[in-house]
Amino acid sequence: MKTTLFSFYKSLLAALLLFISVxxxxxxxxxxxxxxxxxxxxxxxxxxxxxxxxxxxxxxxxxxxxxxxxxxxxxxxxxxxxxxxxxxxxxxxxxxxxxxxxxxxxxxxxxxxxxxxxxxxxxxxxxxxxxxxxxxxxxxxxxxxxxxxxxxxxxxxxxxxxxxxxxxxxxxxxxxxxxxxxxxxxxxxxxxCAASTVSSTVSAVNNSTSGVDFSGSITNAGGGTNITERGFQYPLL
Known part of the structure; x- marks a missing residue:
């Protein structure tokens, strides 16, 4: 589950960073x-x-x-x-x-x-x-x-x-x-070239039997980028 979330947010961030100002x-x-x-x-x-x-x-x-x-x-x-x-x-x-x-x-x-x-x-x-x-x-x-x-x-x-x-x-x-x-x-x-400032918040509910709810945030404004799942942070590298 955590691996899936990690891959999802990492892909989303990569897509968002394609907004480049030239x-x-x-x-x-x-x-x-x-x-x-x-x-x-x-x-x-x-x-x-x-x-x-x-x-x-x-x-x-x-x-x-x-x-x-x-x-x-x-x-x-x-x-x-x-x-x-x-x-x-x-x-x-x-x-x-x-x-x-x-x-x-x-x-x-x-x-x-x-x-x-x-x-x-x-x-x-x-x-x-x-x-x-x-x-x-x-x-x-x-x-x-x-x-x-x-x-x-x-x-x-x-x-x-x-x-x-x-x-x-x-x-x-x-x-x-x-x-x-x-x-x-x-x-x-x-x-x-300068990467556009990107800010996005993503939330979802896991409907599996485990009943895990998760929320995440992705920002790119010169600082770090992470997701949070029930209080645990996962850096997106």
Missing amino acids: AGWGQATLYSTNFGTNTSLVTGWSSSSTSSGWNASTSSASSTYTGASGGSNIVFNGTGTNGITHTLTYNNNLSTVGYTNITLLWGGRGTSTFNGDIIIEWSSNGTTWNKITYAYTKNGNAWALVNSGNRISLPSGAEEVSNLQFRFSAAATNNGNYRIDDFSVQGTATPT
Whole structure:
């Protein structure tokens, strides 16, 4: 009889503990910018040269791709001494702590005569920079999302970073220009699991000839779990 009760309550407890709360699944936008509506760089972005290199522009506003914001964009002029590299850096305490699967995407447009290379890198400390591999059309003369619209995945080193930074760079060629717009960073929230608090009281009457009455209680709120039968406690392990 006691063995039967023990098994019953143990099974009941196991079933109740299947109620699990799972929080934090899904994609989240950690940062996005449409670069505003004027000719000033938005907060967090800096250029090594706003005259020959990267600067905000209201010309050739973004269009045609899904999510194109129009307004301002960032243009790489690539003028001045050929071969001089100019950079555009984002550094504004972008935290990926609590997130995995970090991805980014943006729109781009190169004029028909542009023949440079647009490099983008990421850094967790502003000192060591890691090149990001992606596909783009450098001189298509039309706006389009880079990487065929597929979000670009970063390695695990970009996760759990308190200040993730990005840097675009290109060398001057004095041939055409290249623009970027609608830059976004996303991540998947790290899931956290917690067992739901469960409380249940079960009572029954044994109709056998022995005439044993029993009652039991099952709780799961950080304490022990037991059943009681006529004053005797049986732990559920």
